[in-house]
Amino acid sequence: MKKNTKGISVKKNENFSEWFSEIVQKAELADLRYNVKGFLVFQPWSVLSMEKMYDYLEKILKKKGHNPYFFPTLIPESNLKKESTHVKGFAPEVFWVSEGSDTKLSERLALRPTSETAFYQMFALWIRSYKDLPFRTYQRANVFRYDTKATRPFLRSREFHWIETHCVFATEEDAMKQVGEDIETSKEVLHDIYGLPFMIFERPAWDKFPGASRTFAADVLNPDGKVIQQPSTHLISQEFSKAFNVSFRDRDGKEKYAFMTCYGPSISRIFASVVITHGDDKGLRFPWASAPKHVTIVPIENNEELTKKAETLKREIGDFAEVVIDLDWNKTPGEKFNYWEMKGIPVRIDLGMKELKSKKLSAFRRDLNKKEIIREKELMKYLKKVSVESGENLRKEADKTFSGKIKNAKNISEMKKILEEGGIARCGFCSVEKEGVKCAEVVEKEVGAEVRGTLLDEKTRAEKCVICGKKSEKVVYVAKAY
Amino acid sequence: MKKNTKGISVKKNENFSEWFSEIVQKAELADLRYNVKGFLVFQPWSVLSMEKMYDYLEKILKKKGHNPYFFPTLIPESNLKKESTHVKGFAPEVFWVSEGSDTKLSERLALRPTSETAFYQMFALWIRSYKDLPFRTYQRANVFRYDTKATRPFLRSREFHWIETHCVFATEEDAMKQVGEDIETSKEVLHDIYGLPFMIFERPAWDKFPGASRTFAADVLNPDGKVIQQPSTHLISQEFSKAFNVSFRDRDGKEKYAFMTCYGPSISRIFASVVITHGDDKGLRFPWASAPKHVTIVPIENNEELTKKAETLKREIGDFAEVVIDLDWNKTPGEKFNYWEMKGIPVRIDLGMKELKSKKLSAFRRDLNKKEIIREKELMKYLKKVSVESGENLRKEADKTFSGKIKNAKNISEMKKILEEGGIARCGFCSVEKEGVKCAEVVEKEVGAEVRGTLLDEKTRAEKCVICGKKSEKVVYVAKAY
Numbered sequence: 028m029k030k031n032t033k034g035i036s037v038k039k040n041e042n043f044s045e046w047f048s049e050i051v052q053k054a055e056l057a058d059l060r061y062n063v064k065g066f067l068v069f070q071p072w073s074v075l076s077m078e079k080m081y082d083y084l085e086k087i088l089k090k091k092g093h094n095p096y097f098f099p100t101l102i103p104e105s106n107l108k109k110e111s112t113h114v115k116g117f118a119p120e121v122f123w124v125s126e127g128s129d130t131k132l133s134e135r136l137a138l139r140p141t142s143e144t145a146f147y148q149m150f151a152l153w154i155r156s157y158k159d160l161p162f163r164t165y166q167r168a169n170v171f172r173y174d175t176k177a178t179r180p181f182l183r184s185r186e187f188h189w190i191e192t193h194c195v196f197a198t199e200e201d202a203m204k205q206v207g208e209d210i211e212t213s214k215e216v217l218h219d220i221y222g223l224p225f226m227i228f229e230r231p232a233w234d235k236f237p238g239a240s241r242t243f244a245a246d247v248l249n250p251d252g253k254v255i256q257q258p259s260t261h262l263i264s265q266e267f268s269k270a271f272n273v274s275f276r277d278r279d280g281k282e283k284y285a286f287m288t289c290y291g292p293s294i295s296r297i298f299a300s301v302v303i304t305h306g307d308d309k310g311l312r313f314p315w316a317s318a319p320k321h322v323t324i325v326p327i328e329n330n331e332e333l334t335k336k337a338e339t340l341k342r343e344i345g346d347f348a349e350v351v352i353d354l355d356w357n358k359t360p361g362e363k364f365n366y367w368e369m370k371g372i373p374v375r376i377d378l379g380m381k382e383l384k385s386k387k388l389s390a391f392r393r394d395l396n397k398k399e400i401i402r403e404k405e406l407m408k409y410l411k412k413v414s415v416e417s418g419e420n421l422r423k424e425a426d427k428t429f430s431g432k433i434k435n436a437k438n439i440s441e442m443k444k445i446l447e448e449g450g451i452a453r454c455g456f457c458s459v460e461k462e463g464v465k466c467a468e469v470v471e472k473e474v475g476a477e478v479r480g481t482l483l484d485e486k487t488r489a490e491k492c493v494i495c496g497k498k499s500e501k502v503v504y505v506a507k508a509y
Numbered sequence: 510m511k512k513n514t515k516g517i518s519v520k521k522n523e524n525f526s527e528w529f530s531e532i533v534q535k536a537e538l539a540d541l542r543y544n545v546k547g548f549l550v551f552q553p554w555s556v557l558s559m560e561k562m563y564d565y566l567e568k569i570l571k572k573k574g575h576n577p578y579f580f581p582t583l584i585p586e587s588n589l590k591k592e593s594t595h596v597k598g599f600a601p602e603v604f605w606v607s608e609g610s611d612t613k614l615s616e617r618l619a620l621r622p623t624s625e626t627a628f629y630q631m632f633a634l635w636i637r638s639y640k641d642l643p644f645r646t647y648q649r650a651n652v653f654r655y656d657t658k659a660t661r662p663f664l665r666s667r668e669f670h671w672i673e674t675h676c677v678f679a680t681e682e683d684a685m686k687q688v689g690e691d692i693e694t695s696k697e698v699l700h701d702i703y704g705l706p707f708m709i710f711e712r713p714a715w716d717k718f719p720g721a722s723r724t725f726a727a728d729v730l731n732p733d734g735k736v737i738q739q740p741s742t743h744l745i746s747q748e749f750s751k752a753f754n755v756s757f758r759d760r761d762g763k764e765k766y767a768f769m770t771c772y773g774p775s776i777s778r779i780f781a782s783v784v785i786t787h788g789d790d791k792g793l794r795f796p797w798a799s800a801p802k803h804v805t806i807v808p809i810e811n812n813e814e815l816t817k818k819a820e821t822l823k824r825e826i827g828d829f830a831e832v833v834i835d836l837d838w839n840k841t842p843g844e845k846f847n848y849w850e851m852k853g854i855p856v857r858i859d860l861g862m863k864e865l866k867s868k869k870l871s872a873f874r875r876d877l878n879k880k881e882i883i884r885e886k887e888l889m890k891y892l893k894k895v896s897v898e899s900g901e902n903l904r905k906e907a908d909k910t911f912s913g914k915i916k917n918a919k920n921i922s923e924m925k926k927i928l929e930e931g932g933i934a935r936c937g938f939c940s941v942e943k944e945g946v947k948c949a950e951v952v953e954k955e956v957g958a959e960v961r962g963t964l965l966d967e968k969t970r971a972e973k974c975v976i977c978g979k980k981s982e983k984v985v986y987v988a989k990a991y
Binding site: 058060061062063066067068069070071074075077078094095096097098099100101102103106118119120121122123124125126127128129135136138145148149152153158169171173186188357 | 540542543544545548549550551552553556557559560576577578579580581582583584585588600601602603604605606607608609610611617618620627630631634635640651653655657668670839
């Protein structure tokens with residue numbers, strides 16, 4: 028496949044939507060021409076990065092006591108129907124398998140939209156006593172949603188790649204501790220490693236996961252002012268353990284229903300946020316830990332000595348960094364520079380006869396868009412430094428962009444203004460229980476935005492609901508969303 | 510979940526089928542009680558091992574120039590129908606998605622039984638010139654087959670976990686080189702790392718992959734004398750590149766159809782062969798590289814000093830080996846020993862006050878079923894030694910069991926006898942092209958066995974076909990198969 032040597036034609040902050048479409052195509056992240064609506068082909072440059080995300084997350088989950096499973100992709104319709112809120116929430120989004128070869132199946136099978144109803148029936152078989160608890164699982168899986176909203180590569184597609192954890196506890200308190208741990212995991216991975224600033228909201232009653240009693244989710248803010256929901260974690264309602272009979276004999280000899288939690292980081296969506304948050308007008312930028320490859324070596328002329336030198340350097344740093352040598356002689360060095368900047372590789376080393384003789388290397392680092400001259404024998408030390416600094420720099424830059432985006436709105440016109448400027452509005456709200464839904468509908472209709480929820484550790488106070496003017500019970504955050 | 514402390518009740522060589530069923534259940538490899546026929550829940554002890562297989566294979570494939578993709582799970586029916594042999598072969602095994610929510614889809618979508626017809630339509634878009642070739646891809650995926658044969662955990666189930674590679678070349682010669690490389694990969698992974706002895710056969714014309722012009726597959730022999738097909742690699746027929754218009758402009762300026770290959774190692778099935786080949790009457794045995802965990806430390810009494818010591822040892826070896834400390838005080842030390850032997854952990858360290866004082870450790874290694882006393886400060890050195898030797902010992906033992914299983918059959922009664930004794934029969938055969946199918950049917954009917962194919966480097970000669978007595982064109986191998 029011919030590498031696309033043309034750069035991004037629009038500025039990220041002027042036309043974010045077009046910028047994102049171009050970068051998906053030109054950096055070869057995904058091909059949208061697959062002939063099933065809402066499905067796409069993930070190409071190596073995104074897959075290599077997503078594989079690293081899977082690795083990190085799975086390692087962290089294992090360390091925190093989760094055991095890995097592979098559950099079937101197919102879930103019988105009767106399982107989905109066992110818990111009424113859940114089926115109401117998911118049934119409109121299910122792809123159904125109804126035939127095997129030419130035979131109509133006796134029961135329709137769902138392509139899993141999420142796997143609670145698969146895991147819970149096994150939990151009922153596996154869990155007997157309080158000694159079996161806590162019971163923590165996860166699986167790496169792809170899930171399917173027949174989503175009728177407009178699909179968008181990585182952000183919203185009909186098949187996506189995620190990890191789902193499902194855990195069982197003896198008490199609600201233990202379950203809520205797990206929810207707290209999941210939120211910590213999101214912070215460790217999304218913010219500390221991938222440099223994504225976000226806020227964790229408890230969602231209002233009308234926006235909970237179908238079947239959850241409480242839902243917490245991370246929202247990342249896009250440059251176009253819309254938020255993207257990242258990992259959410261849920262305290263599952265007891266209706267679920269009752270429906271699936273997930274119970275245990277407690278210390279006191281009594282049979283009790285268990286408390287469950289689930290957590291669902293979507294790898295393809297986290298990747299989208301890395302692209303969106305760190306990318307600039309030249310193309311992608313990756314924190315070292317999520318970069319598909321780390322270093323490219325570009326010999327600037329077709330010359331055996333330079334190629335050999337590139338191979339030697341690659342061998343020397345090969346244990347520490349993933350290296351590509353660019354030997355495409357159909358391109359000028361300038362075209363290659365642009366190409367690798369668009370691809371977001373953290374370090375590019377330009378290799379000419381001058382560098383060979385002087386034993387000094389010219390390194391371009393994408394986090395700072397800056398060329399640095401380093402001594403050849405210090406290359407390894409230099410890369411180790413950049414591997415730490417590049418992530419830090421991108422994170423700091425993102426944190427800086429994000430900060431100041433949250434502003435107080437005392438009325439609906441202030442809210443509108445904040446959202447138009449690409450921010451998140453903070454305001455008083457009558458209720459985040461069912462009673463508040465009417466005011467939320469006003470927000471949606473008049474501002475085209477959503478009440479994203481409340482903070483667990485809210486410090487701001489507000490007297491009145493920004494919509495109805497009644498006494499404000501909660502401080503909520505309002506944003507446009509994907 | 511309560512750990513099952515009971516051992517395996519039958520001997521592997523006396524009742525292999527029951528032995529395998531018991532080990533799947535008692536070592537908690539998979540739970541077969543999931544309520545969709547032919548689908549199962551893979552539990553942590555198998556998943557941890559399969560994850561390592563994925564890692565190894567993916568690393569090797571990347572090193573050999575394959576790039577990773579995630580393709581959609583769903584393939585439109587029209588894609589499957591484009592190549593007639595392929596659709597004939599797979600249509601009877603397809604699960605069909607025909608509804609999304611309450612809407613009938615305009616076209617049925619197949620749950621991928623294999624992904625040629627998904628990859629090839631994209632190859633047609635991506636490949637333009639000889640400069641784009643060779644083009645090597647792979648994906649880690651689960652595939653689905655509505656298989657009407659009896660399912661069997663890990664060996665044959667309706668959803669299984671594999672890697673599929675799909676490659677494109679300018680010439681048939683290049684494509685055949687890839688087939689050779691795939692065979693090498695099978696050897697590196699299956700034999701050298703997982704210690705599985707096998708033979709590579711070119712399949713007869715009537716047993717080729719639907720749509721292939723040549724099929725090569727690895728057969729591993731089970732203790733019950735049946736062979737299991739392991740990775741197969743295929744030279745795809747040109748009918749396929751024509752049907753999908755996978756063509757390129759060659760150096761001479763002419764537009765030509767490309768040559769394709771594919772290779773499909775099934776991770777869940779390789780795991781089955783590791784279980785079957787290395788297991789003994791006590792339970793599982795794992796080569797270090799495929800062990801779910803490497804070391805268990807068993808404090809033999811509930812005593813803080815011992816638990817602390819176990820933690821210290823775990824920390825010391827934790828970078829090199831994956832360690833479990835068994836603190837289940839509901840079990841006697843003897844029950845724990847049996848449990849970990851059944852689970853096949855390579856090394857068990859029994860820790861009592863005697864060991865603590867003497868600064869010597871008692872280590873049980875599962876490859877040799879032997880206790881060894883080692884000095885505490887030499888633990889790391891010891892584990893490094895066992896990590897190499899355990900794989901070697903299991904491989905040698907397996908090779909020894911396998912050798913001598915192949916015997917020459919001059920007639921059908923000799924063939925029967927060889928197969929009854931759990932061997933593979935070698936004999937002359939009239940033809941492995943279409944003309945030979947009649948004799949193959951006789952073999953199937955009278956001996957209940959299959960002609961598995963020919964060796965590429967066959968050295969044996971045979972005058973006559975073992976069935977029809979005509980001049981023998983080929984030496985073939987006959988075995989019972991799953």
